[in-house]
Amino acid sequence: MKTGVIILAAGSSSRLGRPKQLIEYQDKTLLQGAVDVALASNTDSVVVVLGWNPELIKAGIETESIDFVVNKNWQEGMASSMQAGLRFLQEKINPDQVILMLCDQPFVNTRLLNKLISKKHITGKGIVACVYSDTMGVPAIFDQKYFEEMLNLKGFEGAKKVILKNLSDASSIDFPEGAIDLDTEEDLKGFFG
Incomplete structure (x- = not known):
């Protein structure tokens, strides 16, 4: 099974007022942390x-072994960014499944990503998503049979729409820390104390 990972880092962090991709946490940027976690997981690409501002954000990454896609339509919402990543992976490795993750969930680790892959294999379900704050969301892994549905999302629709529409074919992993993302200065103060 070929597994690709899409890390979404296209936003302007408008509520924060500065690029959250470059916020330092545990001696690296949030984006670098997400990249390191993904590269260490049992994935292929x-x-x-x-x-x-892709050049500014790219400067916050210290690895040559990572691919970047620039979504020129990023302001249209998350759907177009997810689709840009998915199309890239389809051309590069034609994956059997993809993990979708955000760059601003600091508690996502390699073990969690590997657990998504393993649970999908064990359960035979087409989707395995994380559960937090009474909802299911990313990080989540999607079988190839959902790629078309993902490519048909519009605007600010995200992976959650695909998950909730296909609950009978979804399994979950408890990840309460997934509720912590960093959108505002208050979030940062609460997180960093």
Whole structure:
């Protein structure tokens, strides 16, 4: 099973007022942390989707072994960024499944990504998503049979729409820390104390 990882890092962090991709956490940027976690997992290819100010964000990454895609339509919403990453992986490795993750969930680790892959294999389900704050969301792994549906999402629709529409073919992993993302200065203060 070929597994690709799409890391979404295209936003402008408008609520924060500065690029959250470059916020330092545990001696590296949030984006570098996400990349390192993905590269260490049992996956075949990792792509980072950039949008707003891609050269600035790319400067916050210290690895040559990562692919980047720039989504020129990033302002249209998350759907177009996810689709840019998915199309890239389809051309590069034609994956059997993809993991979708964000760059601003600091508690996502390699073990969690490997657990998604393993649970999908064990359960035979087409989707395995993380559960937090009474919902299912990313990181999540999607079987190839959902790629078409993902490519048909519009605007600000995200992977959650695909997950919730296909609950009978979805399994979950408890990940309460997934609720922590960093969108505002208050989030940062709460996170960093």
